[in-house]
Amino acid sequence: MTEIKQLGYLGFEVADLKAWEHFTTDVLGLGQSQHFANGGFALRLDEYQQRFIIQPGQADDLVCVGLEVENKEALTAVISRVQAAGIAVGEGDSKLVEQRQVEALTTFKEPGGVQFEVYYGPQMAAEPFQSQVVAHGFKAGALGLGHFVLRAGDLEASLKFVTDVLGFRLSDRIICDIGGYHVNIAFTHCNPRHHSLALGEKLPKHIHHFMLEVNDIDDVGQCWDRVVNEGITVWNAIGRHPNDRMLSFYAETPSGFQFEFGWGGREILDDDTWDTYVYDRISDWGHEHPAQMFKKMFKKQKS
Numbered sequence: 001m002t003e004i005k006q007l008g009y010l011g012f013e014v015a016d017l018k019a020w021e022h023f024t025t026d027v028l029g030l031g032q033s034q035h036f037a038n039g040g041f042a043l044r045l046d047e048y049q050q051r052f053i054i055q056p057g058q059a060d061d062l063v064c065v066g067l068e069v070e071n072k073e074a075l076t077a078v079i080s081r082v083q084a085a086g087i088a089v090g091e092g093d094s095k096l097v098e099q100r101q102v103e104a105l106t107t108f109k110e111p112g113g114v115q116f117e118v119y120y121g122p123q124m125a126a127e128p129f130q131s132q133v134v135a136h137g138f139k140a141g142a143l144g145l146g147h148f149v150l151r152a153g154d155l156e157a158s159l160k161f162v163t164d165v166l167g168f169r170l171s172d173r174i175i176c177d178i179g180g181y182h183v184n185i186a187f188t189h190c191n192p193r194h195h196s197l198a199l200g201e202k203l204p205k206h207i208h209h210f211m212l213e214v215n216d217i218d219d220v221g222q223c224w225d226r227v228v229n230e231g232i233t234v235w236n237a238i239g240r241h242p243n244d245r246m247l248s249f250y251a252e253t254p255s256g257f258q259f260e261f262g263w264g265g266r267e268i269l270d271d272d273t274w275d276t277y278v279y280d281r282i283s284d285w286g287h288e289h290p291a292q293m294f295k296k297m298f299k300k301q302k303s
């Protein structure tokens with residue numbers, strides 16, 4: 001059992017702040033909760049004061065990941081294992097603690113180079129969250145903000161770090177070939193959410209995608225409409241994964257990496273009876289690339 005309770009926040013460095021403001025609030029339905037002097041901003045989607053930290057910069061990529069523990073003792077336990085693995089750690093100074101809206105945190109670099117921040121005492125918002133566009137709200141709270149897929153230079157080494165050092169548990173894996181591309185993803189969990197952190201190989205950026213889960217399937221359909229009407233690049237149309245059983249679609253953020261918007265993910269309620277499968281497919285149905293899908297549909301219409 002890990003001391004880490006949930007994926008608390010993700011931080012991105014983005015070149016086009018204006019595009020991200022519009023995308024996160026009007027398309028995804030998040031709410032801005034803090035503005036920084038440099039033009040950056042923080043976002044919320046539930047009772048937590050902040051779930052995303054968007055900072056200006058040229059990386060257009062993931063720059064930090066917040067992992068929540070219960071208290072100082074739990075933080076010390078995790079950090080002792082990180083140090084025992086030979087990884088340097090740094091105490092979050094008062095400026096960082098203030099920006100992250102937590103009581104205390106310790107930072108270190110995961111094997112792929114992204115800054116991980118283990119914290120306790122997150123600030124909760126004074127008011128309940130009500131999205132302007134996601135009518136029934138996000139499924140988050142104690143399950144964490146959602147999930148993300150992190151690039152691993154050496155998947156087995158990164159998986160060993162995430163499980164042995166951080167204490168996440170392997171949920172399952174997907175290993176298959178799609179259109180000449182070898183897919184090898186390991187999914188890990190730290191609470192009942194099927195996975196909070198997945199690891200993938202040969203990715204162009206540190207992050208492949210982050211996923212937000214909503215409480216009502218209609219909110220997936222309505223986000224799909226917003227994405228299509230805005231002309232946002234869609235990478236995978238609606239479909240369902242075999243492992244977490246999330247019904248979702250994938251489209252592009254203003255920074256080029258993707259987001260997944262989903263509903264209906266399964267939970268792992270008992271690790272003792274959970275079987276760790278290796279799946280040979282990404283999806284049970286759907287998730288087709290729109291260009292391939294339309295090619296087939298057009299061909300059918302002509303015949």
Ligand SMILES: [Fe+2]
Pocket residue numbers: 147209210211260
């Ligand atoms: Fe996903």
